[in-house]
Amino acid sequence: MTKPTPDDADRIFSGQGTGPLSDFVREAREVFATAPDAGTQARHLRAMSGEFAARPPLPAPRRRRLPVGRAAAAALAGTVLVAGSALAATGHLPAPAQNAVSDAAKAVGLTIPAPHDNARAEAGKARAAENKARAKQFVTAKKAWNECEKQAREHPSGPSGPTQPSGPTGPGACGAKPNPHDFRPEATPHGQQHGQEKDNGNHGRPANDGNHGQGNGQEPAPSAPTSVPGGNDGDHGNGLGNGHGNGGDDGGGGGPGQGRGE
Amino acid sequence: MSSRVVVGEQFDSVLEAARSGADWAWKVLYESLAPTLLGYLRARGAPDPEGVAGEVFCQLVRDIHRFEGDEQGFRSWVFVMAHHRLLDDLRRRRRRPETPAAPETFGDLAEPGDVERTVVDRRRAEELRAVIETLTPAQRDVLLLRIYGELTIEEVAKAIGRRAGAVKALQRRGLEAVRRHLDKEVSE
Numbered sequence: 001m002t003k004p005t006p007d008d009a010d011r012i013f014s015g016q017g018t019g020p021l022s023d024f025v026r027e028a029r030e031v032f033a034t035a036p037d038a039g040t041q042a043r044h045l046r047a048m049s050g051e052f053a054a055r056p057p058l059p060a061p062r063r064r065r066l067p068v069g070r071a072a073a074a075a076l077a078g079t080v081l082v083a084g085s086a087l088a089a090t091g092h093l094p095a096p097a098q099n100a101v102s103d104a105a106k107a108v109g110l111t112i113p114a115p116h117d118n119a120r121a122e123a124g125k126a127r128a129a130e131n132k133a134r135a136k137q138f139v140t141a142k143k144a145w146n147e148c149e150k151q152a153r154e155h156p157s158g159p160s161g162p163t164q165p166s167g168p169t170g171p172g173a174c175g176a177k178p179n180p181h182d183f184r185p186e187a188t189p190h191g192q193q194h195g196q197e198k199d200n201g202n203h204g205r206p207a208n209d210g211n212h213g214q215g216n217g218q219e220p221a222p223s224a225p226t227s228v229p230g231g232n233d234g235d236h237g238n239g240l241g242n243g244h245g246n247g248g249d250d251g252g253g254g255g256p257g258q259g260r261g262e
Numbered sequence: 263m264s265s266r267v268v269v270g271e272q273f274d275s276v277l278e279a280a281r282s283g284a285d286w287a288w289k290v291l292y293e294s295l296a297p298t299l300l301g302y303l304r305a306r307g308a309p310d311p312e313g314v315a316g317e318v319f320c321q322l323v324r325d326i327h328r329f330e331g332d333e334q335g336f337r338s339w340v341f342v343m344a345h346h347r348l349l350d351d352l353r354r355r356r357r358r359p360e361t362p363a364a365p366e367t368f369g370d371l372a373e374p375g376d377v378e379r380t381v382v383d384r385r386r387a388e389e390l391r392a393v394i395e396t397l398t399p400a401q402r403d404v405l406l407l408r409i410y411g412e413l414t415i416e417e418v419a420k421a422i423g424r425r426a427g428a429v430k431a432l433q434r435r436g437l438e439a440v441r442r443h444l445d446k447e448v449s450e
Binding site: 009021033 | 292320
């Protein structure tokens with residue numbers, strides 16, 4: 001007895017072979033594979049029709065819809081994120097939001113300005129600009145007064161000075177000496193005055209007028225006209241220093257002796 | 263010689279019509295499949311082959327929209343379904359045992375006119391069943407799916423969850439067992 005090869009098997013099952021195995025396959029088909037009787041067939045077909053009728057509706061083929069809503073939401077979220085980050089980085093968010101972002105960023109090691117930092121810096125800048133402008137006014141006025149006084153002394157009845165069209169006629173003819181207090185900004189809260197110390201115009205410079213105690217009718221020191229507002233008036237420093245800081249009480253700390261040479 | 267009825271070139275249009283619920287298409291598919299399907303179930307020893315076949319055709323109706331392929335693929339798909347339905351039925355019956363009569367017992371009730379033929383067919387059926395029962399269940403699955411479903415080795419492997427090589431071995435050993443049994447009958 002030889003073993004059936006795969007080719008033999010294919011021939012046997014296709015019904016084309018010869019021999020006892022092929023006969024067995026043919027016979028098995030003839031005996032068992034018979035059509036159902038008419039009653040069974042009718043029953044089966046009725047069941048199939050009923051099954052089809054009772055079958056739930058087929059799901060509609062899924063169309064691939066464009067995710068417009070999702071895309072729009074993602075775009076909006078992206079815009080908000082980018083804009084929010086930019087605003088936060090430049091400190092332009094509303095104070096509570098800026099605070100929250102700053103605190104959160106701090107936790108992960110990033111530095112985002114807090115709203116109060118920004119506001120203080122802005123206020124400081126504004127005050128500095130104001131002080132500078134006032135100092136300029138004061139220097140101009142003082143310079144003009146000094147010139148006038150000088151001319152008045154040199155020509156008691158001479159040419160007109162800058163402050164009086166007809167010319168000064170003697171000491172005191174140039175009017176009141178410019179008072180730094182008149183150029184001093186309005187009082188500010190104590191906490192802010194501290195911040196202005198840097199903005200008084202002569203921070204870090206020596207008070208170079210040295211005319212401490214002047215204003216008594218003596219000629220100002222030569223350096224006085226070129227002095228900076230921080231310390232050139234000889235009264236109380238530059239008087240612009242807002243009460244704290246500029247050391248202006250005594251002419252700016254660095255220069256009392258310089259101006260006494262006269 | 264094959265006992266199956268082939269739909270042939272019309273298969274695609276028949277399948278499409280069946281999907282849309284055309285009764286004539288269901289009938290064509292049923293007539294092309296029912297004899298071999300029942301043959302497989304009977305040869306496999308199903309206690310109620312007509313009942314299982316009815317379940318298979320109903321499942322076919324439910325799932326036909328999922329099928330894609332040609333007529334041979336469709337036949338294979340239906341036989342895989344029938345194989346699983348039969349296993350379910352046998353499992354269910356093992357849990358609730360009963361002693362059904364063999365299907366051929368009722369052959370004479372279906373066609374009472376030809377008593378002689380009925381007796382011959384019954385005897386042949388018993389002889390064939392005796393041969394089939396010498397096979398292991400796995401050999402039986404392989405040979406009967408090959409005989410009635412005309413499934414390829416790969417399709418049988420897929421149906422019974424084994425590799426093609428294992429199916430070939432089962433087929434070879436099954437055919438050898440059948441031949442031994444037939445030789446033994448001849449010698450007796």
